[in-house]
Amino acid sequence: MVGASEEVELNRLENQVDNGGGGVWEYLCLVRKLKVRRSDKVLKHGLSILNDSKKRSKLGGEEWTLYEQVAVAAIDCQCLDVAKDCIKALQKQFPESRRVGRLEGMLLEAKGLWADAEKAYSSLLEDNPLDQVIHKRKISMAKAQGNVSAAIEGLNKYLDIYMADHDAWRELAEIYVSLQLYRQAAFCYEELILSQPTVPLHHLAYADVLYTLGGVENLQIAKKYYAATIDLTGGKNTRALYGICLCTIALGQLTKGRNKEDKESSELHSLAATALGKDYKYRAPDKVSLLTATLGNLKLS
Template identity: 60%
Template sequence: MLETTVDEGVGDVVEWLALLRKFKLRRSDKVTIHGCALLSDPSSRKKLGSEVWTVYEQVAIASMDCQCLDISNLCIERLLSKFSNSVRVGRLEGMLYEAKGQWQQAEKKYQNLLELQPADAFIHKRKVAIAKGQGNLSSAVEALKQYLDIFMADHEAWRELAEIYISLQKYNQAAFCYEELIMMDTSNANWHLNYAEVYYTIGGVESLRIAKKYYASAIKLSAGKNLRALYGICLCSAAINQAKGRNKDEESIDLQSLASSVILKEYKEKCPKKLALVTSVLEKQKP
């Protein structure tokens, strides 16, 4: 393996660094060690040609990961001497401010860069990271909303926004995020499951009916194997019947019975030691 030979001092460091970039791997501690050794040798830098600047960038990021900020600073200074007005190098400056905990400087740097390049996805994401790093979830929400105004098809950004809303107990806003995700990928069982869980949390008979519907969708999309959704059906059905009192919802009772039987079958086959406990829990939920 190339990495082993590099560690032993006989491998081609340049080729190894290029492979890490190609496959988007970090290996930050080793990149810092071997990259610094490569860049500190004048003859090696000369052989790299124009690729030397890519290696400086790679080492700058790796050394930030390792909190070797003096190395990061040196690499960024070298890059600035060559590309003084580069947005790409400016990103690295912002990241270095972040690594030092200098949040205001990082925010100012990113804002200046966005004026030059308003649609830079990386910079928008770093603004979200700054807000989260300071524990300012309201600012993180605003930064994500600005990002999604431009990059509306980013699944991960919608999911992250939903999770922040849930942590802020803004469940209706979280539900909206999952609606967007479901519209973008209707076959993803996880989005249906997450949407159901938000409505279960909101509570109330109508919300519970919506939750039950989407738990059922998650079960269907996962070929009946989603235990979390099956439990959700049981919980929703029990809650609906408890709210309705004597006017029991027969459909909910039937669904609850079916979901319970599937859950018990799964535990009997795969985890028999917990079968008695699960049976007891499900029995307590029966109308």
């Protein structure tokens, strides 16, 4: 996840480069370091170096790193001839390289040659069965072909080995949510919260899933995780504030007549509604009347 200061620096460098102010190599290095996808920019600015022999010679051994970076960007942008040329240069420099083999597989994917790509990846896995990148490519291929069950199976097998891969847990959770398999998604978010307890988006997504499942117990837990999201974001998460309101409404309906729960829900609903009002006055003052009308329809019964 890119930090705020890193994103500011990246945007600054990008504007500088786009305006012809120099710093192309520094920008490309930062994109690579932060592992972000700015494929159109990388393709444009990377080629400006690779197509200039003087600039390219100044890179030394980093020339091949740039070839790889541009090849991936070209595949993303469907500039397959450029990708092919970059991969050929890498093949010549690094024959029998597994890393170059991955790029060849990605190029086959981009061409829609799924069987050939599968064969290439399987061959690479024979040499190195624990290659994380290749396993992920095979999962991505399954998703690209619409084979969701194969993607789920692949992710579960992958996570049996690489349990600390947060991106894989999040991807699996999102697939389960898309299939309305909320209990399975909840398990994935629980794993994410255990390993990254200070990431508010995990708490928020888990709360959403529990709210969707419904029932007194799930709603009570969802309310706590919405509250945790608000705490972790310094009270700035609008969606979590709405979640608190929705949970208190639902709990009020399910626990009607239980005086203690009614009072607690009413107080919490009032606090969340007040916070939402302040948030809207700051962020979208023209929408305050709409918020007031919406909250008016969400009164505790």
